[in-house]
Amino acid sequence: MDTILAAQLAKWHEDGEHQQIVDTLLEIPPGERDYGIISSLGRAYNNLERYEEGLEQFQQIAGEGQSDPLWHFRIGYSYYYLKRYEEASQAFGHAVALDPDDGDSARLLEWSWQKAAKEKLTSMRRELSRQRRDAEQAERAVPFEGMDLSAFWDDSDYALKEYVLEPPSDQLIASVEEELGYKLPASYIALMKQHNGGVPYNTCFPTEEATSWADDHVAITGIMGIGRDKQYSLCGELGSPFMIEEWGYPDIGVVICDCPSAGHDVIMLDYRYCGKDGEPEVIHVDQEDDYEITYLAPDFETFIRGLVNEEVFDTSEEDKEEDLSKVAQGRFSPLLTELCSRITEVEQLEFRIRAVCTRIVEEKGYFSFHADELSLLMYDVQFWLYTNAYPQPSREAYLEVYPSMIAFGGEFGQGGYAPGFVSDWLDRRIGEGRIVQTGGGLEFTEQARNEVIRQLEAAALNF
Known part of the structure; x- marks a missing residue:
């Protein structure tokens, strides 16, 4: 690959113009595509979530790729x-063996092992x-013979x-079955004829593995009834077809329960x-973890x-105390530590960050950022810190690095996050004109940057 094309591809990759890369490289006759072109x-294709097509490309250069840790990483990514986790584990294992300092491959290797074991x-x-x-x-x-259904519904x-x-x-x-394309279970129909949809008193189902909701259970908000008239009915406004077509849940069955996450996880019948x-079968599907499926029943x-x-799983007080200790004493991630060290205009920066996060835990009962004002401030603070050290990142580059600051920040971390909240915050700030596209990427306006500093200092003073 010549240097001019390589530079252009790098620029498009940085800007998230992945379809432009595909269109350009496909214009090159197959016989003239070298290792670098095929790998790019x-x-x-991987970045466009067209993983089968990406895999086909990597398999074409498998012979040359055996000694290249990047090839192993990319095919492992496909x-x-x-969801071919055994093969992913092998690929990431080779990548780490060839480049022991490759943290991305090491992390994905661990995740692949976990999912294969699951x-x-x-x-x-x-x-x-x-x-x-x-x-x-x-x-x-x-x-439901022998079960007291009169005490089931709230x-x-x-x-x-x-x-x-x-x-x-x-x-x-x-x-409804015709619209859904599936025959509903006899037990589901029997329960709906007794009480067609609703909220049960018991809303938790134990699990043997952790989910996005909890380490040992999932929770539901309600059970969808057979019909179309209520928004939370099988074919209603927020029913199964909507969740599959609009939210991208896998087309493998019927969504029967919504969950407290407001759409970010559901319970499905799996056919x-x-x-x-x-x-x-009955499964839990987690939209925030690439539609991860957990078998339930x-x-x-x-x-x-x-x-x-x-009440069986109520550990809220213990969880709150644990998170309060975490935000007060937990070590910052290496990246967050580096970013804070580069700030000179704010005194006691670490204390101010911990103070805001303590207020978040006090209000929520746990350490997580959503769409409330203090969470929005912490999104702003992280963007300010990062762009101060690494000016004008692309949208894609920033969203990729975001988890390394606090979301997966180790001791001072949340152990996870909802990407939708972060992208929504970014869209909101761009819409408000507080974050602008300048040169090669994104940055706060000077006024917005000063406002973030002011809000951080004020929020910490109110602690």
């Missing part, structure tokens, strides 16, 4: 997002839970308004292993019988 084309554990749990389910159902003649004004419908007719059930007319009735009250 595969990377662009495997990882295709798949094996899920397979074992699936088989055991099916055996247990079959034994229990052999003793029951009808769905018919608050909110539940009645947003969820509860009239019992479905057979005609409506057939119509992958039974076909569209079979008995689906072999069928809907088992899921309903397994729901427990949130």
Whole structure:
């Protein structure tokens, strides 16, 4: 690859112009594409989330790539997002062996190991839970036999308004099934004929692995009824088709429960292993973790019988105390430490950051940034710190580095974050004219930068 083309590709990559890279490189006849061109084309496909096409490119240069840690990283990246975790583990393992200082490969290697192990554990749990389910159902003649459903539903004004419908007719059930493209489980239909949608008293389901919600359970807000009239019904305004078509949830079944995250995770009926007319499993799907799937139960009735009250998992006071200690004493990440060291115009900067984060924990009960004013301030502070040290990053570059400051900051960290809140904050600041495109990337206006410093000092003084 000549140096002029290489420089142009680097510029497009930095600016997030990945389709431009693909279009340009595809104009080069296949016989004239060298190792660098093919590798760049595969990377662009990966960045466009066209991982199969990326994988095809990397496989073309597999022979030359064996000694290149970057090739192993890029093909591992394709495997990882295709959810082929065993192959991803092998690729990232080779990348780390060739370049032990490659932190990105090491991190993705660990994640691949974890997900591969989870798949094996899920397979074992699936088989055991099916055996247990079959034994229990052999003793029951009808769905939910022996279960007191009169004490199951919490018919608050909110539940009645947003969820509860009239019992479905057979005609409506057939119509909804046709729209969804799946046959609903007999146990689901039986429960909906008794009470068509609503909010149960017990809203938590135990898990054996951590999810975006908690280390040991998932939570639901309500169960969608069969119909279209309520927004939280199967085919309602915020029902299953909407969540699949608009939110990008996998088209593998039916969304049946919304969760407290307001759309960022859901409970689904999963028809992958039974076909569209079979008995689906119940899964949790996490939009914030690339639609990560966690197996919950072999069928809907088992899921309903397994729901427990949130009081079983109430560790809020302990969690709050732990997070208060974390924001008061936890070491800053290496990147955050570096960025703070470069600031000269604000005294006691570390104290001010800790003070604002302490206020966040006091108000929320845990250490996390959302869309409230103090969280918006901390998004601003991180952008100010980063752009002071590394001026004018591209949008893509900043969003990529963001987790290394606080979200995954180690001791002074949150252990995760919702990318949607960060991108929404950035869009908001750009829309307000506080962050502008200048030269090669983004930066605060001088007025906005001064306002961030003023707000940080004021928020800390109010602590």
